[in-house]
Amino acid sequence: ILGGYEAKPHLKPYMASLQLDGQHICGGFLIAKQWVLSAAHCTEETDGKMFQVLLGAHSLTEPEPHKRLYRVRAQIPHPGSNIHNNKDDLLLLQLEEEAELNAHVQVLPVQREDRDVAPDTVCEVAGWGTINHSGRRPDKLYQLERPVLSRDVCNHRTRHDHTITEKMMCTDSRRKDTCKGDSGGPLVCNGVAEGVVTAGSRVCGNYKKPAIYTRIAPYAAWIDGVIAAGDG
Numbered sequence: 281i282l283g284g285y286e287a288k289p290h291l292k293p294y295m296a297s298l299q300l301d302g303q304h305i306c307g308g309f310l311i312a313k314q315w316v317l318s319a320a321h322c323t324e325e326t327d328g329k330m331f332q333v334l335l336g337a338h339s340l341t342e343p344e345p346h347k348r349l350y351r352v353r354a355q356i357p358h359p360g361s362n363i364h365n366n367k368d369d370l371l372l373l374q375l376e377e378e379a380e381l382n383a384h385v386q387v388l389p390v391q392r393e394d395r396d397v398a399p400d401t402v403c404e405v406a407g408w409g410t411i412n413h414s415g416r417r418p419d420k421l422y423q424l425e426r427p428v429l430s431r432d433v434c435n436h437r438t439r440h441d442h443t444i445t446e447k448m449m450c451t452d453s454r455r456k457d458t459c460k461g462d463s464g465g466p467l468v469c470n471g472v473a474e475g476v477v478t479a480g481s482r483v484c485g486n487y488k489k490p491a492i493y494t495r496i497a498p499y500a501a502w503i504d505g506v507i508a509a510g511d512g
């Protein structure tokens with residue numbers, strides 16, 4: 281998170297850190313007791329290894345009450361996701377067991393009505409991604425408020441030049457922006473997850489390249505189908 285600030289501990293109890301060998305790779309968030317939503321591109325450099333999911337954390341390293349690392353039973357990328365673009369950039373992770381819910385571990389409701397969030401709506405994004413242009417990685421969770429940018433502005437040829445589909449949304453990226461390692465985290469508007477930070481590498485903090493999120497509502501049926509099948 282560039283240009284943001286340290287989150288108040290445990291006020292975002294849905295936040296997850298997707299880790300490999302104890303290292304934070306991507307964000308994610310709890311959408312059901314046994315399910316975390318993140319971004320498909322996050323599996324790009326894992327060469328087949330399974331993530332572990334850290335829940336209930338503010339600090340990535342310090343002991344904290346209710347902080348717990350979960351093994352993952354299954355990782356399900358959206359079938360339409362691919363390495364060439366940001367399309368369908370969603371990943372569902374089934375935890376080995378149901379997460380124990382408490383003050384520091386809670387599910388975040390996702391938007392199911394497929395209607396664009398109004399431009400200029402102020403939403404918030406959080407993560408353990410880099411916090412400066414030198415790539416400094418924070419130990420604590422950071423957050424940021426950002427206004428939604430209209431798709432027309434985001435699709436301008438000097439911005440993302442008509443690559444933003446109706447299943448994506450943008451926020452202003454002038455100075456304050458998501459960055460490396462924030463991918464997979466939720467864009468929360470009025471207490472509901474509206475988007476997932478895309479995991480394509482993009483320049484951070486440049487107003488000419490707004491932040492891109494995968495909208496969740498268009499994928500509600502896919503998410504429900506995977507969870508229903510996975511819960512057996």
Ligand SMILES: NC(=O)c1cc2c(NC(=O)[C@@]34C[C@@H]5C[C@@H](C[C@@](N)(C5)C3)C4)cccc2[nH]1
Pocket residue numbers: 305306321322323324325458459460461462463477478479480481482483484491
């Ligand atoms: N979303 C953004 O704003 C944003 C992402 C991002 C980035 N790259 C990543 O964060 C990942 C995401 C996953 C896991 C890891 C390897 C990778 N290929 C796939 C790329 C790191 C690098 C530089 C600036 C960036 N900006």
